[in-house]
Each structure stands twice: as structure tokens, then as C-alpha cells.
Amino acid sequence: MAPVSVFSASDIELGFHAFSDPLRLQVLELLKQRELCVCELCAALEVPQSKLSFHLKALKTANLVKSYQEGRWTYYSLNLNQFLRLEQYLAEFRRYGDIVPARRCDDDL
């Protein structure tokens, strides 16, 4: 099996999984503009708080967002480093340049 360069598979998987849900995408879009607390996100997206909390946890686990608490509020923001890592993972595929055609599958070695 081909070695997977510097990326840990599960790390990448987690990251992309976090991107594969409409609500989580909306959250990320909102955080693009600026840091927001949970109650602001909740209001903007019109979803129950426990639902949002679930998805924020997914984003956090995937390292796509960071958060800190201040008084009663918890503020979330993008962790752009991780965005860059995923971007680089994708970019690696293109570095190989054009597609090498298959050897006919029944050819000898």
C-alpha cells in the first residue's frame, strides 16, 4: 500500500467529515466573518442549542475551530491552520500532474 505522506489518515478523515454536513458548513461560513459565541450562532442558524453544540464538538474534534470561554459565553473561531493542512493534502494529489494511463490489467509485469 502506498505511504500516505505526512498526513495521518484519521486526521484528514475527521477534517473532511466535519466539512460534510450542511449545518457545519453554515457555521464555518458564519465564523469566516468573525468570532461568534454559541448563542449568536444559535440565533443566526435557528437551530436548537443542543444540536448546535453537537456539531460544534465535531468541528472542534476535527480541529477546524477553536474556542474559549469568557464569562458565561463561549466564543468560537476558525482554526485556519487546519484549513491549510487540508488544502495541502488536496494539493498533493495535483502535484503528480497528469494522469498516468493504466497498464492493461491483464498484461504481464
Place this chain on the structure above:
Amino acid sequence: MAPVSVFSASDIELGFHAFSDPLRLQVLELLKQRELCVCELCAALEVPQSKLSFHLKALKTANLVKSYQEGRWTYYSLNLNQFLRLEQYLAEFRRYGDIVPARRCDDDL
């Protein structure tokens, strides 16, 4: 809600979802090197054919791979355009540069 630039949400979602599975990642890694037919992938990954077929379909639906048939064989290869699209989607987030701190959530407008 913030407009989502030129990307259709479901398109992006599908693409990232396809990336969020270990077997699909392995398939992509193998196709990085060159075009392969299903039976080659099957042998390399040591998975049942119907399982592989299921995941190839997911990759195809997400536009990450293309395929063509030749005789009895079906050859798969990366669709690098779609990789680029996903990369660009991620890159957009970083274009905003540094994180704007939150307004205190209980401040007046």
C-alpha cells in the same frame, strides 16, 4: 445568512463526504499514481468487490474520479478538477486573513 460564494453547498458537502472514509482515501491514494481497473484496486486493497464498488460509486458521485470501460474492465482515475475546486473552497476561508474578534455578545448594536 451569509452568501456562500460560487459554491453549491451540496456539491462541496458531497466532495468532502467522499473524503471522509479510510477505504475511499486509500483508493484515491492508489489512483494518485495511475489509472487502475476495479480488479487491481480490489486486489491491492483486499476488499470484497461489492464493497469497493459501493465506495467507487461514492467517489464518482462526488466527482472525484472518472471512469471508462474498455472490454471487460472499467478503469478509474482521479478527476483533478474537482480536487482543485475543493481546494479553492478551503482557500476562500483563509482569504479573510486574521480572525476578527467577537463583539461582546451582549453589547448593543
Place this chain on the structure above:
DNA sequence: GTAGCATATCAATATAAATTGATGAGTAAA
């Protein structure tokens, strides 16, 4: 034609992820 191979699809099941409503922990204002 018929036999064998490559692949896709299907129905049944198993597994994983998301949703809901309720509860609990921490904070701070009254």
C-alpha cells in the same frame, strides 16, 4: 452459442451519525 470473467446492483443487515428533549455545571447579576 456457451462458459467464464469483470463489474454493478440489490435486499438484508449491521453500524455509525444526527436529532431531540431533559438535565447538569458553571457564571454572574439581582
Place this chain on the structure above:
DNA sequence: TTTACTCATCAATTTATATTGATATGCTAC
């Protein structure tokens, strides 16, 4: 020091995805 508020977590349920084994389709060599 009680009350209200923000948020995370939990158990129960629903929904979505993946896996399996079997079967169907289409191609080709015989």
C-alpha cells in the same frame, strides 16, 4: 444565596451509511 442565563452532555430515538452475500448484466474467449 437565589435566580436566570449560557453552554455541554446524556439517554433515547431516528435517520443515514456501510457491509455482506447473492444475483444480474455485459463482454469476450472458446
